[in-house]
Amino acid sequence: MADIAPAHLIFYILLSYLVAAFCLNYALTIADRRAASRRSRRTWSWLAASALLGTGLWLASFFSLPAKGLPLAADRPLMIAVLIAAAALFGAHLLLLLDRNNRGEASDSLSGLPGRIAFEKSLQQAISNAEGDGLPFAVMFLDLDRFKNINDALGHDVGDHLLQTVANRIRECVADKARISRLGGDEFAVLFRPGLSKDSLLLAAGHLLSDVARPLFFGETEIHLTTSIGISMYPTDGESPVSLMKNAEAALYSAKAEGKNTLRFYLPAMNDNLRESVLLETDLRKALEREEFYLVYQPQISAITGQVVGVEALLRWNHGKKGLIPPSDFIPLAEETGVIVPIGDWVIRTACAQSSQWQKQGLPPFRVAVNLSGRQFLNKGLVPFVKRTLLETGMDPSNLELEITESMTLDIERSFSTLRELKQLGISISIDDFGTGYSSLSYLKSFPVDCLKIDQSFVRELLSETNDRSIVSTIINLAHSLNLRVVAEGVESKEQLAYLASFGCDEIQGYYVSKPIAEKDIPCFLKRSS
Incomplete structure (x- = not known):
């Protein structure tokens, strides 16, 4: 060689x-x-x-x-x-x-916008310039509402497409008066040029809210997004990049806590609220092992006979130090952090065990409805878990009803498959808060569901709003044409019940019937109603 x-x-x-x-x-x-x-x-x-x-x-x-x-x-x-x-x-x-x-x-490779480091450098430069000319400026944070649910339901390709579309809409809306960046995930930042008045900022933020909320399309799928906005001002809300970004984020969290799809300017108290939210999240993760959760049950009755036909299981949290925490405070937090999955599993298991216990006490059979969270519904282990729970607790599957919302059915094929598998177990399915989401009627007719629940926002103004009466009547007629049962939520008066009964509503639920009660009070309630 x-x-x-x-x-x-x-x-x-x-x-x-x-x-x-x-x-x-x-x-x-x-x-x-x-x-x-x-x-x-x-x-x-x-x-x-x-x-x-x-x-x-x-x-x-x-x-x-x-x-x-x-x-x-x-x-x-x-x-x-x-x-x-x-x-x-x-x-x-x-x-x-x-x-x-x-x-x-x-830069951010997905949106083509500058990234976090570039934004921080621009913000530092803006502060240096403002120290010379004395003009105030604004930092705005935007975060898409419930984006993770959509991303999980429809896949990351759809999520990437949505982020690119939103980035373009933000550009079109404020590019002439601000620098735009994507900080990561579904969070964007806008650095406005100095000297803009608060009215101009409010106008720009309003345009952003409405532009992001316009329907987006991915193939034949129509998707509705909203965003929450937090704004901090230099120099009143901070004189460094860290403080301005921190306070804009605090304002953003305040906007989300107050219902989303809105904007908030920073206030000093917001940092205390954010700190409280972080502490609450820590306690929430430990609440299951500390056995601080319990269930109450709100009866559902026939709108015609007044007989009890079911109950809805509702989650409550009795915090060891703070006492009762409102569901509106901890359930969105549990959903956002993912803790809702083990908590939701606990709710299903506890409700099933309680139903079996009532049957052993000789009570007549009635439905027990349990709400599913979006993350639970998307969890591949949901169907095996429900099947196993029914076997272990001995609950009759026909007595269990799982409630989903319209937003959970964005991924039509996946939703249909999960619902079909649940139905094969012998349980019933209802769509909760119907009329507040974006259901496609063409898919609704093929979904294996049994019931539509009319959202209480329509029932609340039933006596005074002609539009609400028309919506309620339309939902009832639609449901009956599809052979679905109808339950009206939030019924608080005899007059509301009379209207609903005249429209042909099957069942009602609300404080006119009963507030949510403990499991030990259900036998007495059944005896009185019969």
Whole structure:
């Protein structure tokens, strides 16, 4: 076998390095293809030229390889060429990595907007400029409401499409008066130019709320998004990037806590509320093991006969130190943090066990309705868990009703499959808060559901609002045309009951019937109502 000259050995090492570097960078660039810049394309041109040069020299040296190495005189030009190729390749590789790193700091590959680091630098520059001219400016944080539910239901491709669309809408709305960045996930930041009045900021924020709320389409799927907005002002709400961003985020959380799809300017008390929310989340994660949760049951009666036909299980939290925590305070937090899944499983198991206990006490059979959270419904383990729970508690499946909301059915195919599997267990399904979401009637008729529950917002104004009466009547007629049962929630008066009965509503639930009561009081209530 011929001896290999040192120059050739270097060529072999170079070529191996070239191939490995080329493959690695190709994979990284494919992953980051949406953010490709002119500079990275120039760098790739250098890499390609280096590859051609190195390969050509290697082939030339291979075909001129002597039996026992090249003479020294012939080695010198070859070694010089090797060094040039190595320097070109190393330089191009280094430029590419630096380019990718700089772009990673400066921009977000999905939306094409500047990223968090670039935003912080712009904010620091704005503060430095404001110290000279004295003009105030605003920092705005936007966060999409319930985006994770949509992302989980429809997939990350749809989620990415939505984020890109929202980024474009924000650009169109405020690009002439602000710098826009994507901080990560579904959170965006807007740095407004100095000197804008509060009225101008309110107008811009209002336009953003309405623009984001316009329907989005992915194929044939229509999706409705909203956003919450928090605003902090320099210098009144902070004089550093950290304080301004922290306070804009506190205002954002306040907007979410107050119902979402709204905006809030920062107030000092908001940081206390945010701190309280963090502490509440910590306690929420421990509430199950501390056995601080319990269930109450709100009766449902026939609108015609007045007989009890079912109860709805409702979750309550008796905090060890703070006492009763309103569901409106902890359930959204549990949903957001994911703690709702184990809590929801506990609710199903407890309600099923209680139903079996009532049957053992000789009570007549009646439905027990349990609300499913969005995360529970999307959990692949839901159906096996329900099946196992029914077996372990001995509950008759026909007595269990699971309630979902319209927003959980965005992924039609997945929703249909889950609902069908649940129905095969022998349980019933109802759509809660019907009329407040965006159900497609063409899919509703094919969904394996048994009941529609009219949201209490329509029932509340039933006596005074003609529109609400029309909506309620339409929902009842629609449900009956699909052979579905109808339950009206939030009934608080005899007059409301009379209207609902005249429309043909099947069942009612609300304080006119009974407030939610403890499980030990259900037997007495049944006896009185019969």
